[in-house]
Amino acid sequence: MSDSTGPIAAPVDAGNPLLAAWTTPFETPPFETIRPEHFVPAFERAFADHAAEIAAIVNDPTEPDFDNTVTALERSGKLLNKVAAVFYDLVSAHSSPELLKIDEEVSLRMARHWNPIMMNAVLFGRIAALRDKRQSLDLTPEQQRLLERTYTRFHRSGAGLDDAAKTRMAEINERLAQLGTSFSHHLLGDEQDWVMELGEDDTEGLPASFVAAAKAAAEERGMPGKAVITLSRSSVEPFLKMSSRRDLREKVYRAFIARGDNGNDNDNNAIIGEILSLREESAKLLGYPTFAAYRLEDSMAKTPEAVRGLLERVWKPARARALADRDALQELVAEEGGNFKLAPWDWRYYAEKLRQRRANFDDAAIKPYLTLDGMIAAAFDTATRLFGITFAERRDVPVWHPDVRVWEVKDQDGAHRGLFYGDYYARPSKRSGAWMTSLRDQQKLDGAVAPLIINVCNFAKGAGGEPSLLSPDDARTLFHEFGHGLHGMLSDVTYPSLSGTSVFTDFVELPSQLYEHWQEQPQVLRQFARHYQTGEPLPDDLLQRFLAARKFGQGFATVEFVSSALLDLEFHTQPAASIGEIRAFERKELDKIGMPEEIALRHRPTQFGHIFSGDHYASGYYSYMWSEVMDADAFGAFEEAGDIFAADVAKRLRDDIYASGGSRDPEEAYVAFRGRKPEPDALLRRRGLLDTPEAA
Numbered sequence: 001m002s003d004s005t006g007p008i009a010a011p012v013d014a015g016n017p018l019l020a021a022w023t024t025p026f027e028t029p030p031f032e033t034i035r036p037e038h039f040v041p042a043f044e045r046a047f048a049d050h051a052a053e054i055a056a057i058v059n060d061p062t063e064p065d066f067d068n069t070v071t072a073l074e075r076s077g078k079l080l081n082k083v084a085a086v087f088y089d090l091v092s093a094h095s096s097p098e099l100l101k102i103d104e105e106v107s108l109r110m111a112r113h114w115n116p117i118m119m120n121a122v123l124f125g126r127i128a129a130l131r132d133k134r135q136s137l138d139l140t141p142e143q144q145r146l147l148e149r150t151y152t153r154f155h156r157s158g159a160g161l162d163d164a165a166k167t168r169m170a171e172i173n174e175r176l177a178q179l180g181t182s183f184s185h186h187l188l189g190d191e192q193d194w195v196m197e198l199g200e201d202d203t204e205g206l207p208a209s210f211v212a213a214a215k216a217a218a219e220e221r222g223m224p225g226k227a228v229i230t231l232s233r234s235s236v237e238p239f240l241k242m243s244s245r246r247d248l249r250e251k252v253y254r255a256f257i258a259r260g261d262n263g264n265d266n267d268n269n270a271i272i273g274e275i276l277s278l279r280e281e282s283a284k285l286l287g288y289p290t291f292a293a294y295r296l297e298d299s300m301a302k303t304p305e306a307v308r309g310l311l312e313r314v315w316k317p318a319r320a321r322a323l324a325d326r327d328a329l330q331e332l333v334a335e336e337g338g339n340f341k342l343a344p345w346d347w348r349y350y351a352e353k354l355r356q357r358r359a360n361f362d363d364a365a366i367k368p369y370l371t372l373d374g375m376i377a378a379a380f381d382t383a384t385r386l387f388g389i390t391f392a393e394r395r396d397v398p399v400w401h402p403d404v405r406v407w408e409v410k411d412q413d414g415a416h417r418g419l420f421y422g423d424y425y426a427r428p429s430k431r432s433g434a435w436m437t438s439l440r441d442q443q444k445l446d447g448a449v450a451p452l453i454i455n456v457c458n459f460a461k462g463a464g465g466e467p468s469l470l471s472p473d474d475a476r477t478l479f480h481e482f483g484h485g486l487h488g489m490l491s492d493v494t495y496p497s498l499s500g501t502s503v504f505t506d507f508v509e510l511p512s513q514l515y516e517h518w519q520e521q522p523q524v525l526r527q528f529a530r531h532y533q534t535g536e537p538l539p540d541d542l543l544q545r546f547l548a549a550r551k552f553g554q555g556f557a558t559v560e561f562v563s564s565a566l567l568d569l570e571f572h573t574q575p576a577a578s579i580g581e582i583r584a585f586e587r588k589e590l591d592k593i594g595m596p597e598e599i600a601l602r603h604r605p606t607q608f609g610h611i612f613s614g615d616h617y618a619s620g621y622y623s624y625m626w627s628e629v630m631d632a633d634a635f636g637a638f639e640e641a642g643d644i645f646a647a648d649v650a651k652r653l654r655d656d657i658y659a660s661g662g663s664r665d666p667e668e669a670y671v672a673f674r675g676r677k678p679e680p681d682a683l684l685r686r687r688g689l690l691d692t693p694e695a696a
């Protein structure tokens with residue numbers, strides 16, 4: 001495994017469970033027999049098989065047709081998908097130093113395997129020829145969509161360019177990869193270089209748990225016995241919220257917003273300029289006027305104008321609410337005898353005081369009612385009531401860790417639909433965060449294939465046999481990931497590349513964010529939120545305060561998000577040569593939208609890793625809000641029906657949203673479900689921003 005370029009020791013297929021037929025229940029991966037050393041030989045075989053399948057399509061002497069080209073591509077790479085699914089599940093959810101080392105090699109091999117396929121001119125020629133005569137091919141709507149998506153994927157990778165342009169594209173991509181890595185290393189560098197020591201008198205307002213974490217942070221940095229604030233968001237934001245030392249809040253705030261912008265070796269300003277011009281150049285090579293036009297063509301929003309329209313619609317009422325909140329915070333300052341104008345480093349501190357006063361709610365009060373098992377039951381029950389599917393635990397299916405649980409999912413008529421794996425507890429072998437993934441996707445190209453869907457979370461396990469208790473955010477996360485899971489479980493498409501969550505970035509959060517709505521319904525909470533000791537249901541008064549507290553502070557949160565999203569859009573629509581000095585550009589754009597001076601961007605340019613560490617969210621930071629417009633509006637269909645489980649609405653939701661994967665245009669699918677395009681008002685209502693003066 002040390003030599004990543006030459007051939008690796010001859011694959012020993014015999015006894016490699018990744019290369020054998022799986023005789024487990026439902027042909028699931030036999031995790032107890034899979035060892036790290038099985039992966040490299042299995043990948044070797046999978047790459048070779050896939051390359052041979054692609055060569056057969058490329059060298060096929062017969063005229064290209066849908067079956068010998070597009071369908072053949074869909075059939076290719078089965079072994080690669082199978083091995084990769086098991087590998088990435090383990091790397092993320094239950095890794096080891098050995099697996100992580102293999103991962104470094106596999107990611108390099110993966111890139112080298114895919115580049116020549118996606119840039120293959122002959123293969124692209126066959127696909128393009130089919131697309132040219134698509135009207136005469138007599139394709140089903142799903143096949144038409146598949147042809148278009150396949151063509152787009154190759155076209156957008158540069159497969160149609162001449163050799164000189166392909167060479168330049170390759171150079172640009174390599175340089176962009178380097179710049180993205182430097183950007184994140186610089187950011188990390190500035191974050192690691194700065195700490196603020198907390199003296200005895202500096203902990204005013206901070207709870208003991210926060211001080212303990214500050215001590216642990218000092219210890220990690222070789223300063224035992226001291227306590228420090230660092231520049232990670234999880235250290236800065238609670239400090240700004242709780243510390244009553246105004247001078248220290250200012251110091252921390254100023255350091256936080258200066259990351260990557262200090263004129264030192266970690267300065268990111270020059271990198272941003274180079275990234276923007278290279279992105280613009282590659283977009284132009286591909287025939288687009290701007291990078292945003294390139295990026296957004298392959299999204300639901302389609303154009304920069306559509307993104308701007310949404311963001312500006314939300315911006316006005318959010319800004320109005322934030323300005324009203326600012327006045328309330330300024331009054332609070334005066335009430336407490338403060339003789340100063342509210343500054344950005346004061347916002348979180350006074351907002352928290354106001355929240356406690358207005359909502360009279362503390363997360364800790366609700367936790368004893370939110371058991372993990374109760375919330376799993378609530379998520380399952382909601383799916384049963386909406387979609388008729390049922391869940392029965394299976395103990396005979398192999399898993400990658402003893403804490404993983406498996407349920408068989410059945411349709412209303414008792415037919416097997418798939419398996420759902422829940423891996424809920426935090427452990428050192430698991431990366432942070434929560435995610436949905438799959439070991440096998442639904443498809444029916446050559447007979448029905450049932451999906452194997454995974455949810456992974458990082459909840460704290462209950463100590464000493466006590467049940468695991470969730471925070472409100474945890475419970476929401478559980479429903480969120482389960483919503484993604486349903487997108488995989490209810491998928492009903494023919495072709496594998498269109499299955500389940502294979503949809504646009506600005507659509508993929510709809511099934512997940514929509515599902516969160518049921519978690520906060522009184523009807524659901526009254527039934528499933530029960531005290532872990534007494535079994536008492538959640539008291540109504542607590543329930544109401546909990547729901548009210550969720551709307552607090554939305555003006556601030558929306559302003560810091562939308563301003564960042566607008567800036568992302570401006571960076572990628574204005575000509576790179578005209579942007580000039582990054583700091584001046586930022587100032588000019590914020591003045592244009594009337595950014596309240598007491599609020600900072602969620603991500604200033606030199607810290608905006610989403611859009612500059614790589615390009616996944618470049619010109620795409622708006623995506624979360626685009627999906628939120630749809631989820632808020634989609635839930636409105638149930639509210640209008642007067643029943644959060646209304647059968648006819650649920651049937652359309654299943655058919656048009658959860659089952660159709662990438663087989664339909666997402667807007668067409670949404671309109672089929674809702675009868676019209678989404679209205680941003682529902683999002684404003686959910687965020688409590690509809691009754692502000694400028695919201696009309």
Ligand SMILES: [Zn+2]
Pocket residue numbers: 480484509512
């Ligand atoms: Zn999500």
